Amino acid sequence: MDSLNSILAKSINYGGTTLLDHTEHVVSAIKCFSKSLGKEFNIYLVTKGAILHDLGKAHPYFQNRIKNISSKSLVEERDDNYVHRHELSSLAFLPAFPKNEWNTIIDMVVAHHKSIVNDSRERGIVDIDNKYRKWIDNHLKDWEEWSLYGFMILNHFGFEANISKNEAAGALTYAASYCETKQVGWSPLRGLLMAADHFASAFSDTTEQELKHLFEIPDLSFYFNSERASDIYPLSKVGTDDSRNHTIVVAPTGAGKTDFLLKRCKGRIFYTLPFQASINAMWERMKATIPNKDIRLQHATSKIVVGDNLEEHLLQSLVGSSVKVLTPHQIAAIIFGTPGFETVMLDLKGCDIILDEIHTYSDFSKSMVLEIVKMLLFLHCRVHIGTATMPTDLYKQLLDILGGKDKVYQVKLPDHVLETFNRHKIYKIDHEEAIEDILSEAFANKEKVLVIYNTIKKAQEAFQILESKYPHIPKMLIHSRFKRGDRVELETRLKTEFNGDGKDFGNGLTPCLVVSTQVVEVSLDISFDRMITQCAPLDSLIQRFGRVNRKRNKNTIGNYKPVHVIAPTGNVLPYKMDILEKSFNQLPSNGEVLQEKLLQEKIDAVYPQLDTKEIDIHLIFKNNRFSILELTNRKRAVLVDALEIESASCILEADRERYLTATWEERQLMDIPINWKSIARYRTQYEQLDVGSNPFVVPQNIEDYKIYGLQLVEPNNIL
Numbered sequence: 001m002d003s004l005n006s007i008l009a010k011s012i013n014y015g016g017t018t019l020l021d022h023t024e025h026v027v028s029a030i031k032c033f034s035k036s037l038g039k040e041f042n043i044y045l046v047t048k049g050a051i052l053h054d055l056g057k058a059h060p061y062f063q064n065r066i067k068n069i070s071s072k073s074l075v076e077e078r079d080d081n082y083v084h085r086h087e088l089s090s091l092a093f094l095p096a097f098p099k100n101e102w103n104t105i106i107d108m109v110v111a112h113h114k115s116i117v118n119d120s121r122e123r124g125i126v127d128i129d130n131k132y133r134k135w136i137d138n139h140l141k142d143w144e145e146w147s148l149y150g151f152m153i154l155n156h157f158g159f160e161a162n163i164s165k166n167e168a169a170g171a172l173t174y175a176a177s178y179c180e181t182k183q184v185g186w187s188p189l190r191g192l193l194m195a196a197d198h199f200a201s202a203f204s205d206t207t208e209q210e211l212k213h214l215f216e217i218p219d220l221s222f223y224f225n226s227e228r229a230s231d232i233y234p235l236s237k238v239g240t241d242d243s244r245n246h247t248i249v250v251a252p253t254g255a256g257k258t259d260f261l262l263k264r265c266k267g268r269i270f271y272t273l274p275f276q277a278s279i280n281a282m283w284e285r286m287k288a289t290i291p292n293k294d295i296r297l298q299h300a301t302s303k304i305v306v307g308d309n310l311e312e313h314l315l316q317s318l319v320g321s322s323v324k325v326l327t328p329h330q331i332a333a334i335i336f337g338t339p340g341f342e343t344v345m346l347d348l349k350g351c352d353i354i355l356d357e358i359h360t361y362s363d364f365s366k367s368m369v370l371e372i373v374k375m376l377l378f379l380h381c382r383v384h385i386g387t388a389t390m391p392t393d394l395y396k397q398l399l400d401i402l403g404g405k406d407k408v409y410q411v412k413l414p415d416h417v418l419e420t421f422n423r424h425k426i427y428k429i430d431h432e433e434a435i436e437d438i439l440s441e442a443f444a445n446k447e448k449v450l451v452i453y454n455t456i457k458k459a460q461e462a463f464q465i466l467e468s469k470y471p472h473i474p475k476m477l478i479h480s481r482f483k484r485g486d487r488v489e490l491e492t493r494l495k496t497e498f499n500g501d502g503k504d505f506g507n508g509l510t511p512c513l514v515v516s517t518q519v520v521e522v523s524l525d526i527s528f529d530r531m532i533t534q535c536a537p538l539d540s541l542i543q544r545f546g547r548v549n550r551k552r553n554k555n556t557i558g559n560y561k562p563v564h565v566i567a568p569t570g571n572v573l574p575y576k577m578d579i580l581e582k583s584f585n586q587l588p589s590n591g592e593v594l595q596e597k598l599l600q601e602k603i604d605a606v607y608p609q610l611d612t613k614e615i616d617i618h619l620i621f622k623n624n625r626f627s628i629l630e631l632t633n634r635k636r637a638v639l640v641d642a643l644e645i646e647s648a649s650c651i652l653e654a655d656r657e658r659y660l661t662a663t664w665e666e667r668q669l670m671d672i673p674i675n676w677k678s679i680a681r682y683r684t685q686y687e688q689l690d691v692g693s694n695p696f697v698v699p700q701n702i703e704d705y706k707i708y709g710l711q712l713v714e715p716n717n718i719l
Contacts, residue, residue: 004152004153008057008066008067009057011066011067013660013661013691015204017204019057019149019153020152020153020156022054023055025200025207027157028211029196029197029199029207030047031043033319033320034047034192036320037188037195037346037347038349041188041189041192046104046189046193048097048101048159049189051159052090052094052097052109053087053197054086054087055089055149055153056085056139056150058089058147058149059146061084061138061141062084083123085113085114085128087109087113088172091109092139092140092143092163092169092171092172094106094171095167096154102171107190108189108190109193110175111125116631117629126176140168140172179631182629183629184628185630186341186620186628188346191346194340194342198318202664213293214294215268215322216293217266217268217322218290218292219291219292220263222290223259223263223289228259233254233552234256234417235249235255235256235259238411244407245382245383246382246402246407246409247264247384247409248387249384249411249412250387250390251412252421253550257388258285258356260386261354261356264384264409267351268321268323269323269324269352270326271286272325272326274327274365275480275521278519278524279297279327280488280491282325283295283296283297283325284491285525290323292322294320296318296321296324319346332372334375334379335619335620336634337633337634338633341620345375349379350381351381351382353376353383354385355383355385355386356386358385358386358398367615371621374401374621378621389600389603390539390603393604418597419595419597422593422595422596423559424561424594425560425563425593426563426587427590428565428587428589429565430567438530438532439532443470443473443511445511446510447529447530448499448510448512448528449514449532450514450530450531450532450548451516452515452532453516454517455517456479456481459479460709460711463477463515474498474512475514476493476514476515477514477709478514478516479516479517479709481672481674483651483652483655484668484670485670491524495526498526499525521546526550527548527551528547528548528550531545531563535565535566535584539603539606539607541565548563586605586606620634648676648696649674649694649696650672650674650686650695650697651670651671651689651696651698652698652700652710653697653699659692660689667691671695672710679696683696686698
């Protein structure tokens with residue numbers, strides 16, 4: 001018999017953690033989580049589930065696979081060729097506990113990796129029970145030998161057990177029959193174990209230390225400092241102590257929405273912004289102003305596993321952060337039922353959810369956000385919505401969902417205040433050829449210029465041309481397709497060196513040129529002198545304009561800076577031509593000032609009715625009731641199929657070896673988010689790793705990457 005220390009829970013690529021150590025880590029996590037995530041959890045009972053959840057990993061089939069041990073003969077290879085799920089072998093240890101506790105433990109353990117039925121690879125317990133006649137024998141093969149390791153771990157935690165093979169088989173039979181009786185709903189117990197398991201896997205030996213900082217109510221005293229109140233930021237003078245649970249605030253960029261929304265919060269905070277690429281800057285702002293240790297940035301929406309079936313796995317968020325900055329797509333699991341949705345629901349329950357810049361979404365995403373708000377109410381969350389522009393139809397729907405004026409604190413600025421936010425002179429240009437003359441004039445005037453394109457490919461191509469034409473002008477290309485760690489550095493340079501921080505860099509570089517995509521629309525606190533932009537939907541354009549002449553003080557009010565908008569022509573993906581034409585027509589021209597007080601009627605002219613797509617077919621929660629079977633999740637990659645989002649990851653070939661051995665947090669900094677549809681055509685050409693976010697390995701020259709970011713030959717439709 002081998003030593004217990006030789007029985008692994010994780011492969012060498014995932015740290016080589018022993019089964020005993022991993023179990024201890026999960027037990028520590030579940031004790032912490034059960035105290036904080038819901039009063040319905042019996043800490044003594046859920047600890048038993050945590051102890052039992054992975055004992056089946058001691059099975060020789062699992063150990064051979066995790067250690068890459070091959071069969072020694074054709075007979076052994078044939079005998080080993082059977083379906084095995086370690087969580088089902090784990091349930092063989094149920095007789096170690098009283099039978100009246102079995103149902104709770106089964107709920108925790110049986111589906112912590114797979115749905116009980118209709119799993120994408122038919123590996124759920126009901127699937128296996130219906131398809132494989134000898135599944136119990138397979139899961140108990142050599143029971144007398146490997147069960148000793150399970151008994152040793154149980155004994156380590158104070159539980160004596162000596163379970164016969166017949167008793168173990170009876171437990172598996174009971175578990176299968178119990179799962180056949182499941183009805184629609186969701187399982188907090190499944191979510192709890194998944195949360196603890198994922199947390200322990202992410203931090204391993206530092207789990208205990210990391211748990212100390214979880215579930216803290218954020219210290220928002222910085223935002224309540226009386227010195228932050230100023231007429232320059234009108235929302236700072238509006239009270240936030242209204243007794244209504246929910247908030248909708250409509251105000252221009254620079255009016256103080258972020259402060260206002262945060263001051264409306266009472267519990268842990270989820271702060272959402274529309275795009276992955278826009279959340280870094282907000283995370284940095286939160287870290288700088290909120291002293292709690294666990295201010296977290298959630299990265300990718302999901303990971304794509306390419307095999308016989310395309311699968312989408314939610315990158316389960318680590319629960320318990322004081323403040324988490326993310327996109328709505330990253331909590332969309334709660335309405336679509338993708339893997340891990342129960343954990344997300346537990347983490348969200350009772351928290352304050354800020355949905356900032358809620359207007360900036362595609363048709364599908366607008367529908368998605370409306371459904372998310374409904375689920376958030378089911379989870380007793382406080383919902384706070386901020387926007388610079390929102391179609392009236394969308395506003396009315398949100399107000400109705402949240403319970404109307406009796407439940408929602410509504411804040412809008414009066415016209416005379418809005419007039420002080422007039423700051424842009426608009427010029428329409430017919431062709432991109434005019435850009436060269438505009439730039440030459442701007443650089444002669446020592447201006448800071450921001451040029452925005454609608455796709456990464458277009459921005460990369462334009463930057464190459466501008467590099468050669470203006471070699472002596474300081475310049476930068478920034479978009480979403482840089483490594484996460486590098487993008488933080490780029491954004492820091494943009495805000496300090498280019499924009500100026502008033503201290504080390506004064507007013508920034510003048511002249512200078514920044515070429516970007518829509519990543520600068522939201523949350524980046526930059527203020528340039530002039531903008532040239534491709535036409536986009538009007539709500540997006542207004543956000544873009546907010547990066548020009550943004551600095552607001554008594555001397556800047558009443559001053560106007562130029563914005564040049566290129567007429568939409570040709571291929572306008574990822575947008576729709578009719579929306580772009582309506583948006584372009586609503587803009588003033590020839591240097592006329594864009595009036596803030598008129599934006600609402602212009603937005604309503606572009607979006608007279610909310611054009612949301614029908615998503616009912618994907619929803620697991622309708623009319624305040626669940627339609628999904630408990631202990632299951634949807635196997636379809638809903639977000640990948642329906643949305644143009646960064647749902648896959650790449651890494652550079654130069655990072656491959658380091659990625660394989662890196663920690664969970666180090667891997668996140670190497671990941672480059674990318675739209676699945678962009679990388680899908682290369683899925684047979686690029687290696688895909690089976691660790692971390694399952695990134696594709698791209699063999700790009702590192703020097704080219706540093707200048708242009710990740711480059712692919714692709715359809716010209718990616719933001």
